[in-house]
Amino acid sequence: MSEPIVELRRAVKEYVLGALRVTALRGIDLRIGAGEYAVVMGASGSGKSTLLNLLGCLDHLSSGDYLLGGQSVANLSDAELSEIRSRRIGFIFQSYNLIPQLNVLENIEVPLFYQGVHEAEARDRAQALAARMGLSDRLRHKPMELSGGQQQRVAIARSLVCDPILMLADEPTGNLDSKTGHEILELIDELHAEGKTIVMVTHDDDIAHRAQRVVRFLDGQIVSNERNGAARP
Amino acid sequence: MRPERMVKLAVKNLGQYKLRAGLTMLGIIFGVCSVVAMLSVGEGANREIQEKIQRLGSKNILLKSVKVPQEEGDNASSRRMLARYGLTYVDAEELSRDVPNLVASTPMKILRFDVQYKARRLQTDVVATTPWYLRVQNHRMVRGRFLAGADMEFGSPVCVVGSRLARILFAGYDPIGQTLSIDGDAYTVVGVVGDIAQGEVATSNELWLEGENQNVYIPLRTYLQKRGDLFAQWSQGGSTFEQVELHELILTIDHQENVVRAVDAVRRVLKKNHAKEDFSVVVPLELIRQARETRRLFNIVLGSIAAISLIVGGIGIMNIMLATVSERTREIGIRRALGARRRDIVLQFLTETLILSISGGVVGLLFGALIPMAITALTGVKTVLTFPAFAIAFLVSVTVSVVFGIYPARRAALMDPIEALRHE
Structure with a gap:
């Protein structure tokens, strides 16, 4: 296995909900290598969303350690985690999560401005990515004026704009019809082929076949973590 | 994020809620407006006081003769045709002697006479006084000279006319050297005197002399030689005679800080010489102090109102930003x-x-500049726009907004990103 991008060591995540203590992750170990395409599956409440939030540095572990690209992020401050999110992680959401008042280009540029990238450079990079996503004739459109598939393409472009080491996708095809969903999955396959490390949460077994690795969750624990024979080597 | 990018983004975001942003701005606009208007009115009042200080002289004490109503008891005397009251030459002499730090004493007789030049005739105040008058009243000469020591000595029949009277009476002629008839006596015009605040209309409830630009000034000595102290007044179907030696006396003290002590001495002397209170003592310095005190109260009241409206504007901003967040x-x-x-x-x-x-502040400043102008146009109250008024209004409004904006902004920043992402 190549150098791991993601390495979780006995990761525990607990929530306090009123008087109730909920354990979402019960001490899991997980390694995902550079360039790997992993799918996380499990029923709702199994801890897979918690895992994705932790991998995306949106949340802190209760105990255990998380190394992202070899660097421990378990004890970083909020500002440092923000910095990591902006430079190293690309998010793709089920509901696209574009900012409604911004047009396509501006949406793609958002992460760049939190890194202080100059406007002209940001514009160039956003334009190149939009072109790659086949959105060149939609640059000035607002998200509301786009189809679901187009909105997800904008979101993918936005997640790529900082050239992240880890891409996290949360049911990226959940809101799309099967044909459009298929196109988006093709696009993700393409990114994988280019060497991107991808972690995707999904319910769909068909999607799982595309990945190299399938991690199944149940009650905050990993019940199976196997390489997918059907996937590309 | 780079600042220019931040501003562009903010404008774009505000653009989503144009009506809401506009209404929020109104709060700030009114706040800034009221602060500017308040400070302008206050500054106007201040300038007015300053001008009056100049005109009356803060080192002067003004004494005036006051006609006292006849008392019920002496019916017999009330039928007498002669009314004697007011300040006397003896008063003037004793005051000159007893008041400390006195620089000058300027006596005045002020009488209403018909004055005539050729066919033009009108009634005006004739002030019989001494050459010192010019300096004490801070009048300035427009043409010619004022009354001189020699005029007093020889009782010369010369006069100085106010600039406005000169325009009315001598329209088309050079007044200098002309002969003016004052109640039938001939006087030669030697000068034209102008007032500091020319053209300003004094309101009736104020203490300052009005229409000084229409006065005629003649040497006191000359008048006494011609007419004496008796003065006939025509009233209610008959004539009464009044005997007033001096209508006014202006005492000039060397320094402001000595005025209060001098006033005490003045009151002592006059109390000794007068059985009835047939005189009044006006101390401009005290008036100025009173005016300042009044203005301070006025400023506090207006300032509170303006502050409240700014705070209301700030709360409006907070409200909107909370909703936006x-x-x-x-x-x-x-x-x-x-x-x-x-x-x-x-x-x-x-x-x-x-x-x-x-942006609300800028619009507020524009309207804030118009309101004092409107106040001046409608009520005649003097207002002065000053840079500090603008700066204060603007800075206060921005400060208030930032203070009220911090809470919503912090609330936004402290949100849990995971919760926020789930929010519908």
Whole structure:
């Protein structure tokens, strides 16, 4: 296995909900290598969303350690985690999560401005990515004026704009019809082929076949973590 | 995020809620307006006081003769045709001797006479006085000279006319050297005197002399030689005679700080010489103090009102920003996931607040400049626009907005990004 991008060591995540203590992750170990395409599956409440939030540095572990690209992020401050999110992680959401008042280009540029990238450079990079996503004739459109598939393409472009080491996708095809969903999955396959490390949460077994690795969750624990024979080597 | 980008973004975000942003700005506009208007009115009042200080002289004490109503008891005397009252030459002499730090004493007789030049005739105040008058009253000469010591000595029949009277009476002629008839006596015009505040109409409830620009000034000595102290007054179907030696006496003291002591001496002397209170003592310095005190109260009241309206504006801003923050919870979550630090979120919302308040402030300043003009046009109250008034109003409004904007911005920044992302 190549150098791991993601390495979780006995990761525990607990929530306090009123008087109730909920354990979402019960001490899991997980390694995902550079360039790997992993799918996380499990029923709702199994801890897979918690895992994705932790991998995306949106949340802190209760105990255990998380190394992202070899660097421990378990004890970083909020500002440092923000910095990591902006430079190293690309998010793709089920509901696209574009900012409604911004047009396509501006949406793609958002992460760049939190890194202080100059406007002209940001514009160039956003334009190149939009072109790659086949959105060149939609640059000035607002998200509301786009189809679901187009909105997800904008979101993918936005997640790529900082050239992240880890891409996290949360049911990226959940809101799309099967044909459009298929196109988006093709696009993700393409990114994988280019060497991107991808972690995707999904319910769909068909999607799982595309990945190299399938991690199944149940009650905050990993019940199976196997390489997918059907996937590309 | 780079500042120029931040501003562009804030403008774009505000553009989503144009009506809301406009209404919020109104609060700031009214606040700034009222502060500017308040300070302008206050400054106007201040300038007016300053001018009056100059005109009356803060080192002067003004004494006036006052006609006392006849008492019930002496019916017999009330039928007498002669009324004697007021300040006397003896008063003037004793005051000159007994008042400490006295620089000059300027006696005046002020009488209403018909004055005539050729066919033009009108009634005006004739002031019989001494050459010192010019300096004490801070009048300035427009042409020719004022009364001179020699005029007093020889009782010369010369006069100095006020600039306005000169325009009315001598229209088309050079007044200098002309002969003016004052109640039938001939006087030669030797000068034209102008007032400091020319053209200003004094309101009736004020203490200052009005229409000084229409006065005629003649040497006191000359008048006494011609007419003496007796003066016939025509009233209610008959004539009464009045005997007033001096209508006014202006005492000039060397320094402001000695005025209060001098006033005490003045009151002592007059009390000794007068059985009835047939005189009044006006101390401009005291008037100025009173006016200042009044103005201070006035400023406190206006200032409180303006402050309240600014605070109301600030609360309006807070209200709107809280609503905006909660509506944009999801956007905040997205931005946080994409790498925005808490600081970036705070700055984003504060920038929006600042843009609202600065643009509201600018519009407020424009209207704030118009309101004092309208006040002056409608009520005649003097207002003065000054740079500090603008600066204070603007800075206060921006400060208030930022203070009230911090809470919503912090609330946005402290949101849990995961919760915010889930928000519908």
